[in-house]
Structure formats: structure tokens, C-alpha cells
Amino acid sequence: MSKGTIKKVAGPLVIAEGMRDANMYDVVRVSNQRLIGEIIEMHGDQASIQVYEETSGLGPGEPVESTEMPLSVELGPGLISSIYDGIQRPLDDIMKATNSNNLKRGVEVASLKRDKKWNFVPVAKPGDEVAGGDVLGTVQETVLVQQKIMVPPNMKGKVKDIKAGEFTVDDVVVILETEDGDKELTMAQKWPVRVGRPYQKKLPPKVPLVTGQRVVDTMFPIAKGGVAAVPGPFGSGKTVIQHQLAKWAEADIVVYIGCGERGNEMTDVLNEFPELKDPKTGQSLMERTVLIANTSDMPVAAREASIYTGITIAEYFRDMGYSVALMADSTSRWAEALREMSGRLEEMPGEEGYPAYLGSRLAQFYERAGHVICLGSDNREGALTAIGAVSPPGGDISEPVSQATLRIVKVFWGLDSALAYKRHFPAINWLTSYSLYLDDVGPWFNGNVAEDWMALRQEMMTLLQEESELEEIVQMVGMDALSPGDRLKMEAARSIREDFLHQNSFHEIDTYTSLEKQHYMMKLVLAFYDEGAEALSRGAQVNDLVKLPVREKIGRYKYTEESNLTAEYEAVDKELSAEIAGLLGKEDL
Structure with a gap:
């Protein structure tokens, strides 16, 4: 084990000498208070250490000891619903251990609770050949999450013995026969944080x-x-x-x-x-x-x-x-x-x-x-x-x-x-x-939600971009200078902004919108524009279209409950068509 002494302290950076045998990214314990640090630079026998705790009061000559292990996290039952600090120390356990609301220095607390027992249900059986990632057993950690206890990624062998029942994360639950001899596996494993976990x-x-x-x-x-x-x-x-x-x-x-x-x-x-x-x-x-x-x-x-x-x-x-x-x-x-x-x-x-x-x-x-x-x-x-x-x-x-x-x-x-x-x-x-994923996920939307999903989205984006261009004209010469078609575009874009894009995260219904409801909302907002443009070409007045009573119902469709989507959509769509037809009938007279 590499041991050295502090040479210099500069805020969270500590320079230690006599650390020739230590390695980059080793975790070290600094001073007699055993503060946690990590080596981030080596020069000869000098190591630069970033300390993950407050360094005030440290001075030259105090001891530094390498653990010869990289900064790692403990992985196993007990992670879910935990609250950790940046180096995976459980804040609630630290508070109980120190009886203080403030983090104290040098506190050593296990990341996973050592006294809690978990019910291990084996999936593998003796004699099974297993390799990294294979599931050995399961633990029901919370109502929603079942943890799979897996063979560590860099290990393979034959299951010699496997237990069932209540165990702590330190208890041996599996004995694996490997080329390097028998390995005892617990429900917890460690993994260095700076190395990505492998996959196939x-x-x-x-x-x-x-x-x-x-x-x-x-x-x-x-x-x-x-x-x-x-x-x-x-x-x-x-x-x-x-x-x-x-x-x-x-x-x-x-x-x-x-x-x-x-x-x-x-x-x-x-x-x-x-x-x-x-x-x-x-x-x-x-x-x-x-x-x-x-x-x-x-x-x-x-x-x-x-x-x-x-x-x-x-x-x-x-x-x-x-x-x-x-x-x-x-x-x-x-x-x-x-x-x-x-x-x-x-x-x-x-x-x-x-x-x-x-x-x-x-x-x-x-x-x-x-x-x-x-x-x-x-x-x-x-x-x-x-x-x-x-x-x-x-x-x-x-x-x-x-x-x-x-x-x-x-x-x-x-x-x-x-x-x-x-x-x-x-x-x-x-x-x-x-979003550069549009082309990748577009076929999924068209195939699983509605075949016109991407076409409707594109029409809405086009209206919003055209509104932005028209906005500049309006600011220079006023709304009255716009043609009826452009006035309608501005109104449709306003509807997209206020009725579709605006979402109230504190409203119990509007906080979440299913894909089916999003599709209906797109169709309603664009139906107003498409049918309105058709009515304009047949002589309707743009002011009448803007003041249609049904527009309020289109805006309020976002508050419709999921159980009533189709019926409400059909009712609003029918009312829109009827009101526009009524306008055209008035024009004919």
C-alpha cells in the first residue's frame, strides 16, 4: 500500500509526496481525518489529489494513504429511493451517524445498508454454465422494481452452489467455479465510475x-x-x-x-x-x-x-x-x-x-x-x-x-x-x-399512433415559421396590411402556441397528454386552419372566422379526460364544420 505525506494544500487540491507506487485515479485517504480523495495527476513520486471533502485545517506533513482502488460505486439492493451525495455516501445514514444536519468530514458510511435483509430468489441452479450479465437470482427491491442479481461482467464459470432466502448484501449467495478457482458472490458488486459498463x-x-x-x-x-x-x-x-x-x-x-x-x-x-x-x-x-x-x-x-x-x-x-x-x-x-x-x-x-x-x-x-x-x-x-x-x-x-x-x-x-x-x-x-431523431422515430409515430402524425407535425411547424416571418411585417405596417389568408395563418399559429404548445404542469389533467390526445389536438387546431382557408376561398370574412365560438372549445380540449377523448373530439369537429358552414350560408344570402 502506497503511503506518503502532504506537501501542499490549495483548496480542494492536495499535493502529496512519496506516492511513487500509487496509480492514476486511485482513491486515497488524506490526513488523520481520513478525507476521501482521488489522484488526478502524477509527477515522479508526487501525486495531485482532488479531495471530495472540505480541506480547511490540513497542513504539510500529514499522512496520505492509497487504497489502490479506483473510485467505485456499490451496486446492489438498496439503491432505489436512496439519497446520496456525489461520491455515493447515503445522506440520511450520515445524518443519523453524526446526529447533525451538516456533512461532517471523514465520515465512513457504507453506500448500501449492511443490516437490512433482502429476499433472494434464485434463477440459476447448480451446474449451470454462466457468464458476465447472466441473471443468478432476483430481489424485489420495491413494489415497482425487481433487481436482477447478475454475474459480474468480467467473470464466467459454473454455478457450484446457490442459496435462497433472506440475506444481507454482504452474505455469500452464490459460489462460482471458475478457471481461477471458486469465487464467492454476494448480492452487491463494485464498479469503477469512470469506466462504462459493457454491453453486447x-x-x-x-x-x-x-x-x-x-x-x-x-x-x-x-x-x-x-x-x-x-x-x-x-x-x-x-x-x-x-x-x-x-x-x-x-x-x-x-x-x-x-x-x-x-x-x-x-x-x-x-x-x-x-x-x-x-x-x-x-x-x-x-x-x-x-x-x-x-x-x-x-x-x-x-x-x-x-x-x-x-x-x-x-x-x-x-x-x-x-x-x-x-x-x-x-x-x-x-x-x-x-x-x-x-x-x-x-x-x-x-x-x-x-x-x-x-x-x-x-x-x-x-x-x-x-x-x-x-x-x-x-x-x-x-x-x-x-x-x-x-x-x-x-x-x-x-x-x-x-x-x-x-x-x-x-x-x-x-x-x-x-x-x-x-x-x-x-x-x-x-x-x-x-431534434435529430425525427427521421428515426417518425416511422414509429406513423405506424403506432396515426399514419398522418408526421405530416400534421410538419404542417404545424410550417405555420409557426410563417407566423415568425409575418410578425416582422405586422410590426412594421400593422395587422391591417395583411391579406385575409395571412391573417388566418397568424390566428392558426396563435392557436398552436396557446392551445397546443402551452401546457400547465400544475393542472391535474393537462400535466400529462397521451399520444392519442396529442394527435386529436393537432387535428383540431389544423382543422380550423384548413377549413377556414377553404371558407375564405369561398367568400367568408376572416373576422368572422377568428370570432367563431367553437375556437374556445378547441382551446379547452386539452382539459378533456382520457376516457372521453374520441367523443369530445368528434363533437368539437362537428361543431367547427357546422359553424363554418353557417358562415358560408350567411355569405350566400
């Missing part, structure tokens, strides 16, 4: 992750296993959108990383999630959620680790065949931690002081998402979808973190503070946002 094959993104948010599902969909960025200035609703996606996205598991966020925002998450009901099961949302809380007042180096801790836990559930949604809020704070550590290491700064390797680190993180065939003989499929919020200073997305992120992700939900100030939520700007 990555699949193309062809199935959308349905979120129930109309502007996302219809306009800018994300594929299962896809990556998205949500950049936006302060107060534009990044956190609200991530909460909505965590609540409603069709994911079996949610991993929420609060990376350098304000403490009160994390408090909202911690208070909200246990009370939120899962719409499909009626259980608490925490029954399928892992929270990683690393607030802005916690040691800055731990932000850097929190992102990797979260995605490794997400990969573990993906390997079981689950669809996992990972929310990282926000990667800008993570990049700030990189910048601070880089500055203390005296590395050559890149753009705006960020390290030159910012782009490659972001790519390493986002590339761990994907829709894959997992390891194991049953060829199960799992998906990990990563959605990262970006908080550019002053809302300027030309800064390095936003630009580096946009080069990697395929969905850009651009938040607009002007829309947020107008009380338009979600404040996703439909003119600047995009």
Missing part, C-alpha cells in the same frame, strides 16, 4: 421516449437511449422541465443528479418526489428513483464525481433490461468544478478558462447513454436516456459548455426567458430547438 451491442434509436409533454413528443422528440440538452438562462424553467420528464417519461427507473444546484431546488426535489404518485401504478415516485444531491455549497470536487456516480448507477439498471432516464442538473456546474481543479493544477486554460479537455469529458459522459442489448444469454434490451441541463451565464449559449454539449447531443430544447416571462410553459422556443 448498441441498437439504433428508433423508439421515442414518450414524455406526455406535447412540445417534446410532437415537435422535438427524444429517442429511448438518446441524449438531449436543455440550455436556458436563470428562471426559464430548466428544473421544472426535468421534474416533468422525471415524473411522466416512460422510464422504469429515474436517476436524478442535482450537480451543484441551489440547496432550495434540491430540497424541492426531496420533498416533491416522495409525495408524487406514479401515474401508472399509483405508488410513490421514489419507489423507482435514485437521487444524487450535490448542492453548490458542498465541496466543489465532488461535483465532478457526482455525474459519473449517477451514470454508473443508471448503467447498472440498464443492464437489467430496464429503460432508465438520467437527469443531470446541471452540467455547467460540473464544468465549473473541472475549471477550478484545472486552474489549481496550473494546466493551460482553453476557452473562457475551461480546460482544453472539456469537450472530450462531456462526450465521454453523454456517449454512455444508448439503447443496447445487455450482456447475458437472454439478450435482454435496456435503454439509458441522458438529459442534461446547461446553465449558460447570462443565457448566452455561445459559451463553451453549451457549444461543446450541442456538438454531442442530438436534441436541443432551447429555453427562452422571453417566453417564460409571458407565462408560456414549457418555455421551449420552437424556432431555435431541434
Whole structure:
């Protein structure tokens, strides 16, 4: 074991000498207080260590000891509904151990509870040949989540003995006969956070992750296993959108990383999630959620680790065949931690002081998402979808973190503070946002929801873009200068904005919209435009069309309950046709 002494302390960076036998990324214990750190640079026998706890009071000459293990997470029963800090220390257990609401230094607490017993149900039997990823048994962790206890990825052999019953995560449940002798396996395994967990094959993104948010599902969909960025200035609703996606996205598991966020925002998450009901099961949302809380007042180096801790836990559930949604809020704070550590290491700064390797680190993180065939003989499929919020200073997305992120992700939900100030939520700007998954998931929408889905979406986007061009004319010469056809376009686009894209996350019905309902809403909004344009060509007055009483019912269709969709759609559609026919009848007279 490599032991050394502190030579220099600079904030979260500690330089230790006498560490010649240590390796890059080894976890070390610093000083007699045994603070957790990680080696991030080696020069001869000097090691640069980023310390994940407060370093005040440390001085030269104090001991440093390497554990000769990389920073790893514990994976096993007990992860779900846990609240961890950035290096997977359970915050509630730390609070009980220290009897304090503040994190104390040098506290060593196991990530998974050692005293709790779990009911292990074996799937494999003695004599079975198994390899990495094969399921040995299951544990019903919560009402919603059944954990599969799998053979570690780098191991294979024959099952010599397998037990059934109640065990802790430290108890041996399987003895595996391997080429290197017998291996004892428990229900928990460790995995280094900076190494992606292996899989058999990555699949193309062809199935959308349905979120129930109309502007996302219809306009800018994300594929299962896809990556998205949500950049936006302060107060534009990044956190609200991530909460909505965590609540409603069709994911079996949610991993929420609060990376350098304000403490009160994390408090909202911690208070909200246990009370939120899962719409499909009626259980608490925490029954399928892992929270990683690393607030802005916690040691800055731990932000850097929190992102990797979260995605490794997400990969573990993906390997079981689950669809996992990972929310990282926000990667800008993570990049700030990189910048601070880089500055203390005296590395050559890149753009705006960020390290030159910012782009490659972001790519390493986002590339761990994907829709894959997992390891194991049953060829199960799992998906990990990563959605990262970006908080550019002053809302300027030309800064390095936003630009580096946009080069990697395929969905850009651009938040607009002007829309947020107008009380338009979600404040996703439909003119600047995009999804590069449209061509991949379009056939799924056309085949599984409605064959005209993509055509209707395109018609709506065209109207919104034409409205933007007409808006400039209106500002110069006024609405009266527009032709009746253009006036109708402006009205139809307003209807798309206010009736379709605007969604109230606090309304019990409007907070989630099924794909069937989104399709009906598109048809109603566009029926007004198409039938109105036809009526104009036959002599109707545009002012009469704008004032049709049925337009209020089109706007209120979003509050229709799911059980009554078809009947209400047919009634509103019939009323629209009748009112337009009435206008034409009046013109004929």
C-alpha cells in the first residue's frame, strides 16, 4: 500500500509526496481525518489529489494513504429511493451517524445498508454454465422494481452452489467455479465510475421516449437511449422541465443528479418526489428513483464525481433490461468544478478558462447513454436516456459548455426567458430547438399512433415559421396590411402556441397528454386552419372566422379526460364544420 505525506494544500487540491507506487485515479485517504480523495495527476513520486471533502485545517506533513482502488460505486439492493451525495455516501445514514444536519468530514458510511435483509430468489441452479450479465437470482427491491442479481461482467464459470432466502448484501449467495478457482458472490458488486459498463451491442434509436409533454413528443422528440440538452438562462424553467420528464417519461427507473444546484431546488426535489404518485401504478415516485444531491455549497470536487456516480448507477439498471432516464442538473456546474481543479493544477486554460479537455469529458459522459442489448444469454434490451441541463451565464449559449454539449447531443430544447416571462410553459422556443431523431422515430409515430402524425407535425411547424416571418411585417405596417389568408395563418399559429404548445404542469389533467390526445389536438387546431382557408376561398370574412365560438372549445380540449377523448373530439369537429358552414350560408344570402 502506497503511503506518503502532504506537501501542499490549495483548496480542494492536495499535493502529496512519496506516492511513487500509487496509480492514476486511485482513491486515497488524506490526513488523520481520513478525507476521501482521488489522484488526478502524477509527477515522479508526487501525486495531485482532488479531495471530495472540505480541506480547511490540513497542513504539510500529514499522512496520505492509497487504497489502490479506483473510485467505485456499490451496486446492489438498496439503491432505489436512496439519497446520496456525489461520491455515493447515503445522506440520511450520515445524518443519523453524526446526529447533525451538516456533512461532517471523514465520515465512513457504507453506500448500501449492511443490516437490512433482502429476499433472494434464485434463477440459476447448480451446474449451470454462466457468464458476465447472466441473471443468478432476483430481489424485489420495491413494489415497482425487481433487481436482477447478475454475474459480474468480467467473470464466467459454473454455478457450484446457490442459496435462497433472506440475506444481507454482504452474505455469500452464490459460489462460482471458475478457471481461477471458486469465487464467492454476494448480492452487491463494485464498479469503477469512470469506466462504462459493457454491453453486447448498441441498437439504433428508433423508439421515442414518450414524455406526455406535447412540445417534446410532437415537435422535438427524444429517442429511448438518446441524449438531449436543455440550455436556458436563470428562471426559464430548466428544473421544472426535468421534474416533468422525471415524473411522466416512460422510464422504469429515474436517476436524478442535482450537480451543484441551489440547496432550495434540491430540497424541492426531496420533498416533491416522495409525495408524487406514479401515474401508472399509483405508488410513490421514489419507489423507482435514485437521487444524487450535490448542492453548490458542498465541496466543489465532488461535483465532478457526482455525474459519473449517477451514470454508473443508471448503467447498472440498464443492464437489467430496464429503460432508465438520467437527469443531470446541471452540467455547467460540473464544468465549473473541472475549471477550478484545472486552474489549481496550473494546466493551460482553453476557452473562457475551461480546460482544453472539456469537450472530450462531456462526450465521454453523454456517449454512455444508448439503447443496447445487455450482456447475458437472454439478450435482454435496456435503454439509458441522458438529459442534461446547461446553465449558460447570462443565457448566452455561445459559451463553451453549451457549444461543446450541442456538438454531442442530438436534441436541443432551447429555453427562452422571453417566453417564460409571458407565462408560456414549457418555455421551449420552437424556432431555435431541434431534434435529430425525427427521421428515426417518425416511422414509429406513423405506424403506432396515426399514419398522418408526421405530416400534421410538419404542417404545424410550417405555420409557426410563417407566423415568425409575418410578425416582422405586422410590426412594421400593422395587422391591417395583411391579406385575409395571412391573417388566418397568424390566428392558426396563435392557436398552436396557446392551445397546443402551452401546457400547465400544475393542472391535474393537462400535466400529462397521451399520444392519442396529442394527435386529436393537432387535428383540431389544423382543422380550423384548413377549413377556414377553404371558407375564405369561398367568400367568408376572416373576422368572422377568428370570432367563431367553437375556437374556445378547441382551446379547452386539452382539459378533456382520457376516457372521453374520441367523443369530445368528434363533437368539437362537428361543431367547427357546422359553424363554418353557417358562415358560408350567411355569405350566400
